[in-house]
Amino acid sequence: MxxxxxxxxxxxxxxxxxxxxxxxxxxxxxxxxxxxxxxxxxxxxxxxxxxxxxxxxxxxxxxxxxxxxxxxxxxxxxxxxxxxxxxxxxxxxxxxxxxxxxxxxxxxxxxxxxxxxxxxxxxxxxxxxxxxxxxxxxxxxxxxxxxxxxxxxxPWAIFYRKSVWQERGYTPPTTINELATLADKMKGDGLVPVAFADKDGWPAMGTFDILNMRINGYQFHIDLMAGKGSWESAEVKKVFDAWAQILPYHQPDSLGRTWQEAAQSLQQKKAGMYLLGTFLIDQFPQAEREDVDLFTFPAVDPAIGADAIDAPxxxxxxxxxxxxxxxxxxxxxxxxxxxxxxxxxxxxxxxxxxxxxxxxxxxxxxxxxxxxxxxxxxxxxxxxDRDTRPDFASTVIIPAFQEFIRKPGDAASILKSIESQKKTIFID
Incomplete structure (x- = not known):
């Protein structure tokens, strides 16, 4: 350690x-x-x-x-x-x-x-x-x-209940395709595959972060946060395409739910997994905490792998x-x-x-x-929201990501809006 x-x-x-x-x-x-x-x-x-x-x-x-x-x-x-x-x-x-x-x-x-x-x-x-x-x-x-x-x-990671996974025979996925296969199996077993909440605006940032680092790499992600590159680029569009593909596995009506409520669905064995920080454990009774385990978000591109994470x-x-x-x-x-x-x-x-x-x-x-x-x-x-400008994270990214969650088919117009606003903010 x-x-x-x-x-x-x-x-x-x-x-x-x-x-x-x-x-x-x-x-x-x-x-x-x-x-x-x-x-x-x-x-x-x-x-x-x-x-x-x-x-x-x-x-x-x-x-x-x-x-x-x-x-x-x-x-x-x-x-x-x-x-x-x-x-x-x-x-x-x-x-x-x-x-x-x-x-x-x-x-x-x-x-x-x-x-x-x-x-x-x-x-x-x-x-x-x-x-x-x-x-x-x-x-x-x-x-x-x-x-x-x-x-x-x-760290931010994917959390799950060991007892549920042992009972159902689930194993941690190592690729995005394996994650989708697992999510489909969870659906068939009557579980919400991925607990999700974004009422407060920031939780969805974790999903974007990990997808961007898995698809485009750590340095691209950090440069994008610094105002470099374009949100309308092919690289960022690829992130939102991947996000749109896995969004149906996420708990619906997330904009009306707090992270605590989403964590409780994992605690109550209604959801199979949850991407969040370890503060999630706060929603579990002390006696159940040893039943919680985690794994890093799987690789999307084998050439990039899964060696970058959020760890505030x-x-x-x-x-x-x-x-x-x-x-x-x-x-x-x-x-x-x-x-x-x-x-x-x-x-x-x-x-x-x-x-x-x-x-x-x-x-x-x-x-x-x-x-x-x-x-x-x-x-x-x-x-x-710790890696970029305050005004950009709070006033641009939060409403944009929430709009994407509501209407994933509008990704192109959402990214165009982010890029347009970014140019007025990253000027010093």
């Missing part, structure tokens, strides 16, 4: 979301925090979390408790906001009165705000014991300074003007430490620590399998 992350080609891309209606800042000038002794770090540190009631939320709550126990004189005020609200309003949040420390993502999404002076330089927090240079690269801004500390990562890195940033800078940096250093990973691992949650010195003895089967999957991948993407 410890060597896996050093072998990985971690991506420097990830996009922030576009500005939308204001999110009330989790920590404000009159929230009781006040200015503290920035030299010693004593006093209150406010911590904005983009999770409520999730596996990530449990990790952060455990980390806060452990940190306060190890740092007398520092209290942490954890302010939790639901994921989508936090992300869709991040611009206004950072330009208002943000918390001292807040949840965010590695790569482009972090660099986007660092370049605009909205997150703080934490270069003196680095190096972090046990955190590889590849993570440092993903935490570095365009100016060579560090603005992020990583906590964990997880999650962690934390400091606001540009924290009230308690020293305390914020102490908290950030802790959040990336083996101690924080140990506190999280006691919860049995499915993420992999970014720290190679973390105790992995209590890792679940799904964590071990995830680590193996990521460790064997030659190329790692961060996920579409």
């Amino acid at each position: 410890n060597n896996h992350i050093n072998r990985r080609s971690l991506l420097l891309g990830a996009a922030a979301v576009a500005a939308t209606p204001a999110l009330a800042a989790c920590g404000s000038d009159d929230d009781g925090g006040g200015a503290t002794d920035s030299g010693s770090g004593q006093g209150e540190v406010t911590f904005g979390s983009n999770e409520v009631g999730s596996t990530f939320a449990k990790q952060r709550q455990a980390a806060v408790t452990d940190f306060q126990g190890k740092n007398a004189g520092i209290t942490v005020k954890l302010n939790e906001i639901d994921h989508n609200t936090f992300q869709e309003n991040i611009n206004n949040y950072l330009q208002g009165s943000p918390d001292d420390v807040f949840s965010w993502f590695a790569g482009y999404r972090m660099r986007f705000f660092a370049k605009r002076g909205l997150v703080g330089d934490i270069s003196d927090v680095w190096p972090l014991d046990g955190v590889a240079d590849s993570f440092k690269t993903a935490s570095t801004g365009d100016d060579g300074k560090q603005y992020f500390v990583p906590q964990s990562y997880y 890195i999650d962690g934390f940033c400091m606001s540009a003007k924290p009230k308690n800078k020293a305390g914020a940096k102490k908290l950030l250093a802790y959040l990336a430490s083996p101690d924080a990973a140990t506190a999280a691992s006691k919860l049995g949650e499915p993420f992999i620590s970014s720290n190679t010195k973390a105790d992995t003895s209590s890792y679940t089967a799904i964590q071990k399998k995830s680590a193996e999957l990521v460790g064997s991948a030659k190329n790692i993407a961060q996920f579409l």
